[in-house]
Amino acid sequence: MTQKTEEILTLFSKSEELLEMFRKGRAFTEELMSENERLRYRIVQLEREKIDLSDTLMREVERLRLENGQMSQKLEFLDSRFQRVEAENKDFAQRYVEVEEQNESLANLYVASHRLHSTLDPAEVVQCIKEILVNMIGSEEFGLFVVDDETSELVLAGYEGEIAQRLDRGRVAFGEGLEGMVAQSGQAFFTEDAGELGEVCACIPLKIKERVVGVIAMYKLLPHKGGLTSLDHRLLELMAGHAASALVSSKLYALADRKLRTIEGFMNLLRVR
Amino acid sequence: MNKKNFLVVDDSATFRQLLCMSLTRLEGITQGDITEAVDGADALSKVRDSQFDLVLTDIRMPNMDGLEFVNKVRTELRRTELPIIIISTKGADEDIEKGMSLGATGYLSKPIQMSKLRELVTNCLQAEA
Numbered sequence: 014m015t016q017k018t019e020e021i022l023t024l025f026s027k028s029e030e031l032l033e034m035f036r037k038g039r040a041f042t043e044e045l046m047s048e049n050e051r052l053r054y055r056i057v058q059l060e061r062e063k064i065d066l067s068d069t070l071m072r073e074v075e076r077l078r079l080e081n082g083q084m085s086q087k088l089e090f091l092d093s094r095f096q097r098v099e100a101e102n103k104d105f106a107q108r109y110v111e112v113e114e115q116n117e118s119l120a121n122l123y124v125a126s127h128r129l130h131s132t133l134d135p136a137e138v139v140q141c142i143k144e145i146l147v148n149m150i151g152s153e154e155f156g157l158f159v160v161d162d163e164t165s166e167l168v169l170a171g172y173e174g175e176i177a178q179r180l181d182r183g184r185v186a187f188g189e190g191l192e193g194m195v196a197q198s199g200q201a202f203f204t205e206d207a208g209e210l211g212e213v214c215a216c217i218p219l220k221i222k223e224r225v226v227g228v229i230a231m232y233k234l235l236p237h238k239g240g241l242t243s244l245d246h247r248l249l250e251l252m253a254g255h256a257a258s259a260l261v262s263s264k265l266y267a268l269a270d271r272k273l274r275t276i277e278g279f280m281n282l283l284r285v286r
Numbered sequence: 287m288n289k290k291n292f293l294v295v296d297d298s299a300t301f302r303q304l305l306c307m308s309l310t311r312l313e314g315i316t317q318g319d320i321t322e323a324v325d326g327a328d329a330l331s332k333v334r335d336s337q338f339d340l341v342l343t344d345i346r347m348p349n350m351d352g353l354e355f356v357n358k359v360r361t362e363l364r365r366t367e368l369p370i371i372i373i374s375t376k377g378a379d380e381d382i383e384k385g386m387s388l389g390a391t392g393y394l395s396k397p398i399q400m401s402k403l404r405e406l407v408t409n410c411l412q413a414e415a
Contacts, residue, residue, distance in 0.1 A: 117400045120307050128300045144300040147375060151397040235375065237395050 118248050121149045125252050129259035133266040138259045139171040142229070145252060147173065150245060151238035152231045158185065158192055159219075159227040159260060167196055167228055176232040191216050192230045199225050201253075203246055215241055217249050219257035226257050289318030290411060291336070295329040295343035295355065296373070305342060305398070312404055315411065326350025330358055333365065340410055341370045342394075345381045353385050360389040369410035373398070 125145045132138060139157060146152040154174025158167035161184075169183035177183075188197045195202050195216040202216040212233045219227035229249070234240070241249075292309055296302045302322045309320055321336065323329035327350040329343060341359075345352035352372050359365050372385040372393045382393045391413075392406045 113400060116311070117308075120311065121304060124300065124304045124307055128303060141300055144298045148298060148301040148304065148396050153375075235396070238397070 114244060118244050122248060122251055125149060126255040129252075129255045132259075133263050135260065135263040135267055138256075138263045141259075142256050143171050143173060145256075146229065146231070149252075150231070150241075150249065151235045152233070153235045154233035155229065155231045156180070156192070157227065157229055158196070160196065160225060167192055170227070174233060177230070192228050195230075196225050196228050199223065201246070201250055203241060215246075215249065217253045219253050219260065221254075221257050221261060226261050229253060229256070288339075290315055290339040291318040292320045293323060293329060293332060293336075293338045293341040293343075294320060295323040295326065295341065295347070295352065297324055297344065297347045301344070301396070308398065308400060308403055309342075309407070311400070312407060315407065326352060326355030326358075329355055330363075333359055333363060333368070338368065340407060341368060342373060343370060344373050344375075345385060346375065353381065353388060356385055356388045356390050369413065371406055371410065 128141045128145070129138060132141070142157055143155075146155050146157075152173070154176045155172065156169055156177030157171040159170045160166075161168045164184075165187050167185040167187070169177060169180060172178065185192045185196075187193050191202065191214065195218050199218050199220060201218060202214070204214045215231040217229045217231075218225045219229065294302050294305045294309070296305065306320045306322065310317055318339070321332055321338070323332050325347045326343070329341070330350065332338075333341065343352040343355055350358075356370055356372065359368060359370065366389065369391040370389070372382065372390045373396060374382050374385075374393060375396050385393060391410050394402060394406060
């Protein structure tokens with residue numbers, strides 16, 4: 014009997030243990046299910062967040078793409094503007110150089126005309142023209158001819174170098190040679206390019222209105238002077254006008270002075286008698 | 287700023303006048319007096335008597351040429367610091383080489399270009415300062 018009771022108690026105890034195990038299993042399963050539920054909820058939440066984030070990212074990418082496009086346009090605009098300003102800048106620099114050259118030429122012309130008209134001595138005027146041709150134009154060999162009205166010839170009044178000396182008696186008839194042709198036509202003559210050694214043939218008539226009173230013939234430039242520029246041409250023509258009037262007025266003054274002295278001498282002679 | 291005094295030496299009055307006008311047109315240089323001399327001898331006596339910041343001299347002149355003038359300024363007057371620019375009618379020729387070996391600071395060729403004159407004068411005056 015006792016043995017049976019013990020067996021029943023043992024069985025009861027084991028069933029209690031089994032029940033306890035089932036209870037624990039149930040609690041664990043419930044816990045697992047609850048955790049599972051929580052995780053599923055979290056997954057849904059993360060999915061939603063991911064979608065939101067992706068949308069935001071897409072929007073941001075779109076915005077940046079737009080901004081990039083605008084910036085590229087701006088850059089393009091600024092680049093073209095920069096190119097334009099740079100071109101303008103170059104143009105201004107070029108114009109500055111041109112204006113500077115023109116100023117230089119005007120200053121030269123002013124000095125030349127001032128010197129030419131500062132004397133009434135024909136020899137000084139010739140000397141002045143020679144100085145101008147060497148120092149301002151850069152001519153190494155040239156001849157200055159004046160018109161002899163009586164013989165209608167050009168007479169060599171001043172020169173530099175050997176070429177002008179070769180002329181027969183220093184005289185050239187109107188219409189003969191380059192000097193004579195320029196004197197006859199009254200038109201200046203310039204060659205396009207200077208030679209290797211700076212030879213250049215420029216012939217400029219000295220005119221008072223349409224009357225030719227002389228000719229400047231340039232045979233050779235200084236070696237470092239590459240050639241005559243259009244500005245040199247203009248300067249030479251303007252200077253030739255001043256040289257012509259200076260030559261004629263100095264000759265007239267010298268003639269008048271000589272006549273005056275002759276008359277004065279004659280008057281003195283009469284007074285003495 | 288100190289005023290700069292120049293001495294221009296050339297037997298040609300036209301060129302002296304041209305050079306004086308060019309010097310007065312130089313930007314950034316405060317002009318003092320510009321004195322003219324007709325040849326080397328005249329220039330030498332002026333250098334002896336007055337103070338100049340820069341001398342521009344032609345090479346070929348009567349009485350005393352530019353090369354002799356440079357030589358005398360450097361050896362007799364012992365003015366080694368005075369900048370002297372020699373001006374030649376022809377380009378890079380023997381005269382320029384000789385002038386530079388005698389102590390010239392720089393050289394220019396006729397006809398003078400304003401840009402070259404400005405550059406050389408500015409360099410000479412800066413070196414002197």
